[in-house]
Amino acid sequence: MRARAFDRAENRDSARLLYDASAKALPQIADWLHLRAAGVTASKGDRNSYYGRIKTQVAKERIDWTEAFALERFGEIPEAAAKYREVGAMVNHFRLRLALAGDSVAKDTVRREMLEWISGASSSDQLRDAMELFDKTFTTVSAGEHLLLARASWRAGVSKRTTTSYQKAIAARLGNDRDYYNYG
Secondary structure, eight states: OHHHHHHHTTOHHHHHHHHHHHHHHOGGGHHHHHHHHHHTOOOHHHHHHHHHTOOSHHHHTTHHHHHHHHHHHTTOHHHHHHHHHHHTOHHHHHHHHHHHOOSHHHHHHHHHHHHHHHHHOOSSHHHHHHHHHHHHHOOOOOHHHHHHHHHHHHHHTOHHHHHHHHHHHHHTTOOOHHHHHHHO
C-alpha cells in the first residue's frame, strides 16, 4: 500500500490522504486505516476526529497506543512518555524519560524507577528489553543492583546475564540460598 510507504518515508500528509481514501474504499478495515491516519496527523483535534470514527472494540483498544506513538512522532516527548506508561509500554516510557533527563539527578531518578519496575516485572519481552536498555544506559552497576538484575534475568530466562550478575553479586557476598541455587 502506497500510504504505508509514504508513512515510513515521513511523508505524512500524503500518507494521511491515502489512508483516508483507503478507509472509504475498504470499509471492512476502515478502523485500522483510521488508526494509521491518526498516527500521521500532527493535530490532536484531528487525531481525535479519526479516533471518533472507530467502531470496533478491538481497534478502540489500540487508540491509546496510536496516540502514544503520534505524540512521540510529533515531538511531544513528556506526553508520549506518560501515555506509554499508561498503556504499559514501560520500555518506551523509560527510553523517553532517559532522553528527557537533562542532568545526573534526573537520570538517577529514572534509574531507580527502572530498577524498581525490573525487580517486580514478570518474565516478558518487555523485561528483557528493559534490562537491555538499562545496560546500554548505565555502565556502572553496584553489587546490589547486580543481585536485582540477576533475579530479573533469571525470571526472564536470560542465562548469560543471570550468570554475570549473580557472579558479581555473590562475589560481594549478597544473595540468599535461592540466589545461590539459581546461580548454580
